[in-house]
Amino acid sequence: xTRESSLxxxxxxxALHAGHLSLIRRARSENAAVAAxxxxxxxxxxxxxxxAKYPRTFDDDCAQLECEGVDLLFAPAPEEMYPRRHGIxxxxxxxxxxxxxxxxxxxxxxxxxxxATVVAKLFHIVQPDRAYFGQKDAAQLAVLRxxxxxxxxxxxxxxCPIVRDPDGLALSSRNRYLSxxxxxxxxAIPKALTHLQMRICDGERRSSVLLREGEAEVRAQAGLALDxxxxxxxxxxxxxxxAVPGTLVAIAATVGNTRLIDNFIAA
Ligand code: AMP
Numbered sequence: 564x565t566r567e568s569s570l571x572x573x574x575x576x577x578a579l580h581a582g583h584l585s586l587i588r589r590a591r592s593e594n595a596a597v598a599a600x601x602x603x604x605x606x607x608x609x610x611x612x613x614x615a616k617y618p619r620t621f622d623d624d625c626a627q628l629e630c631e632g633v634d635l636l637f638a639p640a641p642e643e644m645y646p647r648r649h650g651i652x653x654x655x656x657x658x659x660x661x662x663x664x665x666x667x668x669x670x671x672x673x674x675x676x677x678x679a680t681v682v683a684k685l686f687h688i689v690q691p692d693r694a695y696f697g698q699k700d701a702a703q704l705a706v707l708r709x710x711x712x713x714x715x716x717x718x719x720x721x722x723c724p725i726v727r728d729p730d731g732l733a734l735s736s737r738n739r740y741l742s743x744x745x746x747x748x749x750x751a752i753p754k755a756l757t758h759l760q761m762r763i764c765d766g767e768r769r770s771s772v773l774l775r776e777g778e779a780e781v782r783a784q785a786g787l788a789l790d791x792x793x794x795x796x797x798x799x800x801x802x803x804x805x806a807v808p809g810t811l812v813a814i815a816a817t818v819g820n821t822r823l824i825d826n827f828i829a830a
Pocket of ligand 1: 574575576577582583585586695696697698699700723724725726727733734735736
């Protein structure tokens with residue numbers, strides 16, 4: 564697809580921040596037109612998760628998208644995406660299989676079925692040539708790459724680097740849940756990852772050692788509950804014994820009621 568006629572899509576759940584905007588700018592630079600979507604997808608939230616209180620800042624999001632020169636915004640209501648027919652909600656789901664049970668999929672059962680289903684629908688509705696996703700959600704990227712391959716979506720998936728605040732915390736719509744004290748606690752997440760990145764640079768590639776050290780760093784931080792720290796293949800999300808170049812080191816941890824994720828790709 565030539566740049567002159569191509570369409571780039573940036574799917575989001577709104578509450579936009581500079582991470583989202585980096586995806587939009589990348590899409591802008593590589594396509595003739597850019598579409599963004601804002602949809603807080605109920606299918607990807609578990610029953611005890613934050614669907615109801617997920618930040619919704621629609622007017623502010625629209626202003627930012629306009630500033631960035633986005634050509635088209637798709638912001639459907641839940642009933643539009645998932646109409647009830649004969650009194651029942653959506654029945655057909657996209658199940659990515661085993662990969663959907665790894666990393667976040669292990670702690671959030673059904674999450675990636677919800678993600679794959681909504682993204683498949685967005686791809687069909689918007690028909691982009693390229694779709695842009697953040698490396699921040701590394702497991703999501705792996706699931707969607709597999710889905711696009713398995714279901715023959717005729718588009719390119721583009722992974723964009725993680726955007727961070729100056730203190731190192733990866734930007735996330737959920738950061739606005741954090742109190743000042745919680746935010747300070749959350750900084751142990753990028754700190755642990757930086758430590759592991761440096762250990763890998765210094766030549767320590769054994770996953771067992773990296774995991775032991777990383778887990779010790781996180782557990783030393785009071786108020787931070789580790790959900791997972793894993794050294795995995797970035798395509799299958801299966802654990803690997805050594806962090807070779809390209810290996811994904813991913814973490815999820817909870818501060819108060821806020822679950823945060825972060826990762827890096829080993830050099
Ligand atoms: P969300 O609105 O959280 O579903 O995110 C929409 C897209 O923005 C996803 O592809 C995310 O991976 C991406 N994204 C979220 N946070 C960041 C970040 N800090 N840096 C880069 N991309 C991000």
